[in-house]
Amino acid sequence: MPVTPYINISNAGIGYMGNNLLNNVNLQIEPGQHWAIVGASGSGKTTLLQAIAGNLQLRSGTVERNLTDYQPETTDYHQLIAFVSSRHHFRNLSNTTEFYYQQRYNSSDSEDALTVQEYLESVNHQTPVTHGWTADRAIDLMQLKPLADKQLIKLSNGETKRLMIAAALMKNPLLLLLDNPLAGLDIETRGKFSSIINLIASTGIGIVMVTSATEIPDAITHIAMIKNGSVTETDKNTFNADAFAEHEQGIFKADITPLLDHYPAQPFDYMVRMRNVTIRYGEKVILDNVNWEIKQGERWALLGHNGAGKSTLLSLINGDNPQAYANDIMLFDKKRGSGESIWDIKKKTGFISPELFQYFPAESNCLQAIESGYFDTVGLFRPSDKEKAARAMEWMKLLEIDKYAHKLLKYIPASAQRLCLLARAMIKNPALLILDEPCQGLDEHQQQYFKELVDAICAKTNISLIYVTHYTHQIPQCVDKALKLEGGRVV
Known part of the structure; x- marks a missing residue:
């Protein structure tokens, strides 16, 4: 019996701010599948992720998001998707402005920020808690306990990434979308990341992530490859990262x-x-x-x-x-x-x-x-x-x-x-x-x-x-x- 896909993109043209990056995209994301999106910088990887999330309108074609079929008590598919972007959008305590660059070093200004604990307490949990991701479980997985009293503005780049992933898990989505989640993570955390993704996948959350062709977690089952405006898909077991990536030596020739x-x-x-x-x-x-x-x-x-x-x-x-x-x-x-x-x-x-x-x-x-x-x-x-x-x-x-x-x-x-x-x-x-x-x-x-x-x-x-x-x-x-x-x- 055919499985209803979470996401079904048909003959889609996808672009951003007047740039038509992807053409004739056909992609189905089904329950139990976990996808990696790979390609050169500027090829449209994040744009495809945004289209899956429903944050971009297609220039042509159609997209079906059937997540509410699997959780009919939720009427808005946005509640069943958690998106971890490459940038955070933390705001000050009065929720009036976003942080500014030097704020983390000015003690009086940095106090105008939630702590990690306060931020996680403000996250809206998805109910019912489908996949069992309580605050404590997410905090433990992303090793945030030592940071509980640290203000958001004082977090390092990697610490911020771990916090954003924990907050996304607490929403207990059906689909977790990750935009370059390994960027900024130290060697130890990167080494554990495949295990983290395995654990998340084992709880029934579908994963779609933008990543390097050479950094694909074990849990990934399918690869969406973007090249020259086209999206082709393959099974992870047949994907050759070395063949897909372009290895060049001695490429800088300019006279500076x-x-x-x-x-x-x-x-x-x-x-x-x-x-x-x-x-x-x-x-x-x-x-x-x-x-x-x-x-x-x-x-x-x-x-x-x-x-x-x-x-x-x-x-x-x-x-x-x-x-x-x-x-x-x-x-x-x-x-x-x-x-x-x-x-x-x-x-x-x-x-x-x-x-x-x-x-x-x-x-x-x-x-x-x-x-x-x-x-x-x-x-x-x-x-x-x-x-x-x-x-x-x-x-x-x-x-x-x-x-x-x-x-x-x-x-x-x-x-x-x-x-x-x-x-x-x-x-x-x-x-x-x-x-x-x-x-x-x-x-x-x-x-x-x-x-x-x-x-x-x-x-x-x-x-x-x-x-x-x-x-x-x-x-x-x-x-x-x-x-x-x-x-x-x-x-």
């Missing part, structure tokens, strides 16, 4: 010399010198007696698990954390608190992080977002300068995203948004470049291309580099030093 004409940078003895640095919020110690020296031209990897203190350490270097003044920190040969402003520090620093990506205004024009890197502002708040805009366009061409120059960030793929912020970090030829998970959300071609670009910049300049990642294969060859944090301590 004209974009580095301001180097060598101003000479310094110490880019960073920290002595016995300790950061605490209330009784919670985030960094414990950290010592670190970075000399000009050195290239470092900063490593550690989610919540180890990496983001807090970087906030001291980038001028975002006011607790720097209470510690013995020297930046660019000047002691913090000796008269230099935050803008003096930022002028010499290029920076990108998942948090900056989260909070950067998506209404910004891409070219202007890159140009704002000259002024270290989160968006361009002055008239565009012709010469600076031309240089921004050269960086866009170098990163293969110039076709998006005059589009708003919110209308382009997330991977292209991240590359815009990379260009923003590098456009002023900073003395210190801080790249916090820069390859998050990029496909294999983009990752390899970017690694080779960083190596080329380091080969031609005396730039200092701090590179943060949970994937050791993403670290450029120029990196030859490492600092690892564990529980706020250097190990």
Whole structure:
């Protein structure tokens, strides 16, 4: 007897903001199936996921969502779908505004945020509790107990992802949609992720996830492959990840010399010198007696698990954390608190992080977002300068995203948004470049291309580099030093 599918997409044209990304899509998702959606960056993976969720109207064709057939006491299929996106939408306590970038480091402002416990208590449970996902069970699975009293704004990127998945499970959906759920997770959590997905699937929840072709959990049964606007499906057992992914070596061929004409940078003895640095919020110690020296031209990897203190350490270097003044920190040969402003520090620093990506205004024009890197502002708040805009366009061409120059960030793929912020970090030829998970959300071609670009910049300049990642294969060859944090301590 034929099974009624949860989702039945027929001859669909699917697009977003005038871009027709996918054509003639035919896809059925049945009970007991678990799907991975794979493809290059910008191919339409998230767009397909949004269409399944009912968040996008089809440009043509039809979609049937039959989830209420399986739970007739629920009349709205939206209640039977939980969507974990690549961005969170947490709001302040008065529920009036979303968080802003530097809020996590300002103690008075960060208090205007729910704790993890309070946030989970606010989640609307789906009733009846079909799959048995109580708050306690979801918290245990995603290891959130130690974070119960932590404000949302102070969570690391990986901790935020774990919280969002727990909140989605508490809704006890029939379908769980995950957009790049592994992005930002540390090695330990990624290692456990396949088991987590297995456990979720065993409770009867159907899973559809956007992921890399090389990171597909064991529980996945079917693969939807997106290439050149078409969606083809295959059984997981016959899927060849190596054949599907494009492995390229030596792909960066551009001459970057004209974009580095301001180097060598101003000479310094110490880019960073920290002595016995300790950061605490209330009784919670985030960094414990950290010592670190970075000399000009050195290239470092900063490593550690989610919540180890990496983001807090970087906030001291980038001028975002006011607790720097209470510690013995020297930046660019000047002691913090000796008269230099935050803008003096930022002028010499290029920076990108998942948090900056989260909070950067998506209404910004891409070219202007890159140009704002000259002024270290989160968006361009002055008239565009012709010469600076031309240089921004050269960086866009170098990163293969110039076709998006005059589009708003919110209308382009997330991977292209991240590359815009990379260009923003590098456009002023900073003395210190801080790249916090820069390859998050990029496909294999983009990752390899970017690694080779960083190596080329380091080969031609005396730039200092701090590179943060949970994937050791993403670290450029120029990196030859490492600092690892564990529980706020250097190990």
